[in-house]
Amino acid sequence: MRAADLIRFARDAATGNPLRTGLLILAMAIGVAAVVVLTALADGARRYVLNQFSAIGSNLVIVLPGRSQTGGFNPGNAITSTPRDLTIDDAQALRRASAVHRVAPLAVGTSEISVGGRLREVMVAGTTADFIAVRRLTLAQGRFLPPGDWRRGASEAVIGARIRDELFGRDEALGQLVRVGDRRFRIVGVLAATGQGLGMNTDELVIVPVALAQAMFNSNTLFRILVEANSREAIAPAKAQVSEIIRLRHEGEEDVTVITQDAVLATFDRLLGTLTVAVAGIAAISLAVAGILVMNVMLVSVTQRTAEIGLLKALGATRATIRNAFLTEAAMLSVAGALLGFALGHAAAALIRQLYPAFPALPPDWAVLAGVATALVTGLAFGVLPARRAALLDPVQSLARR
Amino acid sequence: MTAPLIELSRIERVFHLGDSQVHALQSIDLCIAAGEYVAVMGPSGSGKSTLLNLIGLLDRPDSGSYRLAGRDVTTLSADEQARVRSERIGFVFQSFHLVPRLTAAENIALPMVLAGIPPAQRGERVRQALRDYGLENRADHRPDQLSGGQRQRVAIARATIMQPALVLADEPTGNLDRTTGEDVMRLLEDLNRGGVTLIVVTHDGALGARARRQLLMADGSLQQDRPRSGGTRSETCALPT
Ligand SMILES: Nc1ncnc2c1ncn2[C@@H]1O[C@H](COP(=O)(O)OP(=O)(O)OP(=O)(O)O)[C@@H](O)[C@H]1O
Numbered sequence: 001m002r003a004a005d006l007i008r009f010a011r012d013a014a015t016g017n018p019l020r021t022g023l024l025i026l027a028m029a030i031g032v033a034a035v036v037v038l039t040a041l042a043d044g045a046r047r048y049v050l051n052q053f054s055a056i057g058s059n060l061v062i063v064l065p066g067r068s069q070t071g072g073f074n075p076g077n078a079i080t081s082t083p084r085d086l087t088i089d090d091a092q093a094l095r096r097a098s099a100v101h102r103v104a105p106l107a108v109g110t111s112e113i114s115v116g117g118r119l120r121e122v123m124v125a126g127t128t129a130d131f132i133a134v135r136r137l138t139l140a141q142g143r144f145l146p147p148g149d150w151r152r153g154a155s156e157a158v159i160g161a162r163i164r165d166e167l168f169g170r171d172e173a174l175g176q177l178v179r180v181g182d183r184r185f186r187i188v189g190v191l192a193a194t195g196q197g198l199g200m201n202t203d204e205l206v207i208v209p210v211a212l213a214q215a216m217f218n219s220n221t222l223f224r225i226l227v228e229a230n231s232r233e234a235i236a237p238a239k240a241q242v243s244e245i246i247r248l249r250h251e252g253e254e255d256v257t258v259i260t261q262d263a264v265l266a267t268f269d270r271l272l273g274t275l276t277v278a279v280a281g282i283a284a285i286s287l288a289v290a291g292i293l294v295m296n297v298m299l300v301s302v303t304q305r306t307a308e309i310g311l312l313k314a315l316g317a318t319r320a321t322i323r324n325a326f327l328t329e330a331a332m333l334s335v336a337g338a339l340l341g342f343a344l345g346h347a348a349a350a351l352i353r354q355l356y357p358a359f360p361a362l363p364p365d366w367a368v369l370a371g372v373a374t375a376l377v378t379g380l381a382f383g384v385l386p387a388r389r390a391a392l393l394d395p396v397q398s399l400a401r402r
Numbered sequence: 403m404t405a406p407l408i409e410l411s412r413i414e415r416v417f418h419l420g421d422s423q424v425h426a427l428q429s430i431d432l433c434i435a436a437g438e439y440v441a442v443m444g445p446s447g448s449g450k451s452t453l454l455n456l457i458g459l460l461d462r463p464d465s466g467s468y469r470l471a472g473r474d475v476t477t478l479s480a481d482e483q484a485r486v487r488s489e490r491i492g493f494v495f496q497s498f499h500l501v502p503r504l505t506a507a508e509n510i511a512l513p514m515v516l517a518g519i520p521p522a523q524r525g526e527r528v529r530q531a532l533r534d535y536g537l538e539n540r541a542d543h544r545p546d547q548l549s550g551g552q553r554q555r556v557a558i559a560r561a562t563i564m565q566p567a568l569v570l571a572d573e574p575t576g577n578l579d580r581t582t583g584e585d586v587m588r589l590l591e592d593l594n595r596g597g598v599t600l601i602v603v604t605h606d607g608a609l610g611a612r613a614r615r616q617l618l619m620a621d622g623s624l625q626q627d628r629p630r631s632g633g634t635r636s637e638t639c640a641l642p643t
């Protein structure tokens with residue numbers, strides 16, 4: 001039997017029983033669509049997290065006060081129980097490191113901002129001029145904090161987009177005086193809106209010079225020191241240099257934690273990548289179920305078409321021809337199901353992207369390929385038994401069946 | 403003098419039903435020459451269909467030998483037998499056995515499709531067959547849109563589309579009224595006149611009497627083998643002793 005005739009014959013046989021064919025294709029399609037959508041969600045989550053981290057800034061080395069338990073037992077730490085705080089002097093010292101491009105100290109606290117009787121709780125970030133470059137932020141209006149002595153600073157503030165909208169509405173915000181805590185600041189800039197992000201939401205932030213923030217919170221400690229390395233390759237040297245400088249300044253004790261964005265990213269990437277694979281595996285189980293369904297439906301089909309199989313044998317069909325006809329039918333149903341599932345899955349992923357634009361719900365190519373391939377292989381594998389059964393039927397008894 | 407087409411000797415066919423055995427065929431010796439027209443008659447359960455299926459290579463004997471056109475076919479593999487059926491044997495059944503989802507033309511073309519004949523060649527032969535059997539304007543009808551007589555004509559067209567040397571018909575008129583049945587018999591007899599060997603199983607004595615040779619079966623044995631009254635028995639086919 002010629003290939004084209006085989007395909008036509010299988011197609012006619014499949015369309016001859018639309019309900020059976022439709023249900024089978026649907027089962028296959030659901031399996032494939034599940035793979036596509038679930039991996040789109042898992043991989044979307046991975047990309048979402050990565051995007052958020054890269055939005056914080058690149059080539060970033062972050063210094064946190066306190067030691068995280070990665071270094072094992074340190075006798076120095078055992079003696080002095082309270083770790084030293086990070087100070088503005090520590091931050092300034094880091095600017096001397098050769099691998100370091102920019103440094104921005106960060107002091108954080110909450111306070112109230114008020115203007116013209118309107119009052120709102122805000123997060124206040126005390127920092128310096130380089131913060132905007134290190135964090136890769138952009139301004140919508142005005143300018144950022146001016147460079148200058150970190151221990152002083154004019155009473156100027158930069159506010160987030162959301163704060164601007166809530167306090168000033170349609171009015172001009174630049175040049176206005178606001179009260180933050182018990183101090184007055186002049187607004188010199190407004191940050192561009194970024195939407196919800198991981199960590200600090202800059203839309204709801206008030207940025208003031210670090211010295212004024214420390215005075216406001218009556219403390220001389222820093223929450224973080226953000227360090228930007230010269231380049232991607234300089235991240236590791238920068239980390240080493242930063243650790244060493246702080247250690248020397250803290251009398252030989254390693255009482256801070258230095259993390260690089262790369263390390264955090266890699267961890268998340270690994271974690272969420274594993275999640276994607278696991279989810280794809282779970283979705284593939286639904287394909288196996290669809291395969292078993294294919295087998296059962298094809299077995300029923302062989303039983304229903306016993307007389308036809310007997311006739312084909314009487315007309316000179318070999319066992320191989322009969323087997324191929326049924327295998328082709330199973331393969332066609334699987335292909336149709338896989339294509340439909342592929343389309344459905346992509347449509348669902350597109351819908352999710354439409355509803356949540358910030359969430360990059362795109363199925364990875366490998367998952368789509370694996371899903372479609374699994375559908376075809378299961379369809380064929382589970383089609384073998386029914387096809388064999390059909391090929392081995394006894395022609396006389398088959399013809400006698402009605 | 404024509405060479406024997408079918409030579410059966412000491413054919414046995416036993417069916418096992420639980421503990422009991424049914425001797426559907428018992429030591430059948432039969433020789434049919436090419437071009438003969440044979441009617442197989444006998445009471446129900448006498449083994450007529452079993453004999454026909456065996457001749458058509460749909461079934462294998464438990465013992466005995468079957469030579470088709472001089473070649474021992476009982477030892478052939480299933481696929482070799484399938485090729486012999488495809489090239490040499492046409493079947494006509496009582497219940498037509500048309501594929502319901504295929505049109506008349508597609509049903510007629512089916513043996514050629516299975517044999518892998520190119521579509522261009524198929525088209526011409528199907529058109530010719532539709533003309534020969536008066537089915538030109540039924541070509542695109544499916545079996546459920548055809549009358550019984552039309553269905554059997556489609557089945558005969560299908561049985562002959564590969565130009566077989568042998569046509570086997572098991573009660574071809576069993577599901578038809580008398581006049582339609584006679585039309586169908588005439589078509590089969592026309593084939594025989596064209597040189598095709600024709601073996602027809604029938605209950606109907608009147609139809610059976612039209613054959614030049616009549617086999618009467620009872621309990622799995624050949625009771626009688628007689629030429630039509632007035633005719634002469636061809637002696638080309640000496641039975642093996
Ligand atoms: N597959 C089978 N299994 C068991 N017994 C069978 C089988 N096929 C036929 N037989 C038996 O063999 C005998 C001959 O059957 P066969 O069908 O050849 O009869 P028949 O002459 O064609 O009868 P009818 O005129 O009713 O068609 C019967 O007794 C039947 O019961």
Ligand SMILES: [Mg+2]
Nearest residue numbers: 450451452572
């Ligand atoms: Mg019978």
